[in-house]
Amino acid sequence: MKNFITLDAHCDVILKLLDENQELYTNTCHFDLQRAREYRGFIQFFAAFIAPDDTNAYRRAINMLKKFELEVAKNTGHIAVIREYGQIADALAQNKVAAVLTIENGAALQGEMSKLEEFYQLGVRSISLTWNGSNEIGCGVGCDGLTGGLTPFGFDVVRRMNELGMLVDVSHINEASFWDVMDTSSAPIIASHSNAKKMCHHKRNLTDHQFMALVKTGGVAGINLCPPFLNESGTADINDVLRHIEHFMSLGGEDNIGMGADLDGISTTPVGINGVEDLGKIFDALLSKNYTEEQVKKIAGLNFLRVLENII
Numbered sequence: 001m002k003n004f005i006t007l008d009a010h011c012d013v014i015l016k017l018l019d020e021n022q023e024l025y026t027n028t029c030h031f032d033l034q035r036a037r038e039y040r041g042f043i044q045f046f047a048a049f050i051a052p053d054d055t056n057a058y059r060r061a062i063n064m065l066k067k068f069e070l071e072v073a074k075n076t077g078h079i080a081v082i083r084e085y086g087q088i089a090d091a092l093a094q095n096k097v098a099a100v101l102t103i104e105n106g107a108a109l110q111g112e113m114s115k116l117e118e119f120y121q122l123g124v125r126s127i128s129l130t131w132n133g134s135n136e137i138g139c140g141v142g143c144d145g146l147t148g149g150l151t152p153f154g155f156d157v158v159r160r161m162n163e164l165g166m167l168v169d170v171s172h173i174n175e176a177s178f179w180d181v182m183d184t185s186s187a188p189i190i191a192s193h194s195n196a197k198k199m200c201h202h203k204r205n206l207t208d209h210q211f212m213a214l215v216k217t218g219g220v221a222g223i224n225l226c227p228p229f230l231n232e233s234g235t236a237d238i239n240d241v242l243r244h245i246e247h248f249m250s251l252g253g254e255d256n257i258g259m260g261a262d263l264d265g266i267s268t269t270p271v272g273i274n275g276v277e278d279l280g281k282i283f284d285a286l287l288s289k290n291y292t293e294e295q296v297k298k299i300a301g302l303n304f305l306r307v308l309e310n311i312i
Contacts, residue, residue, distance in 0.1 A: 002280040004039075004280075004296065004297050004301065005039075005043070005092065005297070005300065005301045005302070006042050006043070006259070006279060006283075006301050007043040007044075007045075007301035007304045007305060008222070008276070009190065009192040009220075009222035009258055009259065009304055010047055010102075010222060010224070010261065010262050011044055011046055011047060011262070011263045011264055011276075012104070012262070012263070012264040012265030013029050013031040013263065013264040014046055014047065014064050014067065015264065015265075016029045017029075017068070018067045023074075024068075024072070024074070024079070025075050025078060029263075029264050029275070030275040030276060031044070031263045031275060032276070033078045033097055035275060035276050035277040036097050036276050037078060037095060037096075037097060038277065039280070041098075041301075042098070042276075043082075043088060043099075043305070044097055044098070044099055044100070045260075046099055046101055047102045047103065048060075048064035048068075048101070048102070048103050049105065049265065050104060050107050050108050052105075052107070052131055057105070057108045065101065065123075065124070068101070072099070078096055078097060079096050079097045079098075079099055080096045080098060081123050082099060082312075083123050083312075085308050085309045085312050100125050100308070101122070101123045101125060101126075102126040102127065102128070103119060103124055103128070104128045104172075105135065105172075106130060106136070106137040106157065107130070107135040107136070109136065109137070109157070110136065111136035113157070116157060116160060116161070116164075120164050126168075126169050127157075127166065127168070127169060128172050128173075128192065129150075129154065129172075129173050129177065129181070130173050130177065136151060136153050137150065137153060137154035137157055138173060138174075138180070139177050140173055140174055141173065141203045142203070143174055147174075148176060149176030149177040149178075150177050150180040150181065154177070155180065158181055159184065159186075162185055165311055166311070166312070167189070167308070167311055167312070168185055168190070169189070169191070170189055170191050171190075171191045171193050171194045171204070171222075175207070175210070178210055182217070188217050188220070188311070189214065189217070190219055190220050190221070190304070190307060191210075191214065191219070191222065192260045193223075193260030194206050194224060195230060195244045196208075196211065196247045198247055199230075199244050199247050200232055200240075200244070201232060202228060202232075204229055206221060208251060211248060211251055211253060211256070214256055215251065215252055215256045218255075218306075218307070219256060219307065220256050220257065220258045220303045221253075221258070221260070222258045222304070223244055223245060223257065223260060223261075224260055224261065224262045224266075225241065225262055225266065225269055225273060226265075227240075227268055227269070227270060230244065230270065236270040236271070237271040237272055238270060238281060238282060239285075240270060242285055242289065245286070254295060254298060255298060257298070257299050258301070258303045259299070259301075259304075261279065263275060263276060283296050283300050286299065
């Protein structure tokens with residue numbers, strides 16, 4: 001079903017565009033504009049991913065954002081970068097993909113608040129605080145042996161993101177950091193691409209307690225299509241995607257579930273889902289399980305749109 005307004009809260013295609021010299025309109029990646037524009041309306045969070053071994057995380061992020069800027073300039077009839085919520089409706093009315101810029105891994109700030117301000121001015125509207133390891137902001141899920149949460153700088157980053165109107169993304173951070181964010185943020189937070197740990201015991205997934213905290217504060221978790229996050233066997237299909245959605249629904253999360261597919265950030269996809277063109281199959285499957293059209297609309301995009309409207 002491609003007739004729903006669809007929002008995907010995490011895609012790493014910028015990395016492919018830069019490192020593989022691919023183009024945004026059509027390519028061999030999981031995502032391109034040609035396929036995304038087949039939907040009634042499509043909003044995509046585009047992440048500038050910073051690997052833990054990047055020697056100059058700030059410069060790497062800038063280079064990725066510049067590459068994306070060049071691709072947008074070549075496709076002004078097909079995509080618009082969103083800096084404030086009202087621009088989304090304008091973009092969709094013109095059949096353009098609405099692009100929300102994000103940074104995956106707050107290491108890009110290199111411990112300097114001025115860089116947060118600079119990224120905001122460049123159009124970035126969400127940052128995932130860590131990747132799997134630790135950085136100047138706090139600890140990620142891969143901080144083996146470390147139990148700490150946010151650093152003093154990390155607490156300041158969350159507060160300043162609230163003030164600027166940026167979405168704080170808790171995907172990849174450890175539990176201690178998660179609860180520090182929950183205690184600090186004055187705005188709803190997102191887990192842009194994280195699943196249910198109850199359904200698949202992977203360190204990147206959310207516990208029931210974490211998800212229920214998102215529910216209580218009006219946040220949203222985006223369902224990740226990475227097979228090892230969906231099924232402990234390492235292979236998955238659409239039924240596994242539905243299991244995670246249904247579990248979150250059982251926790252009262254109808255208004256708190258979205259899509260965070262992780263396209264182009266994952267090496268394999270669930271059987272039957274080859275790229276952005278197949279996200280609609282998930283919505284069809286939900287409808288076939290007697291989810292109401294209103295419920296599917298929320299999961300497809302409206303829940304994340306509500307958070308965007310409240311924050312940016």
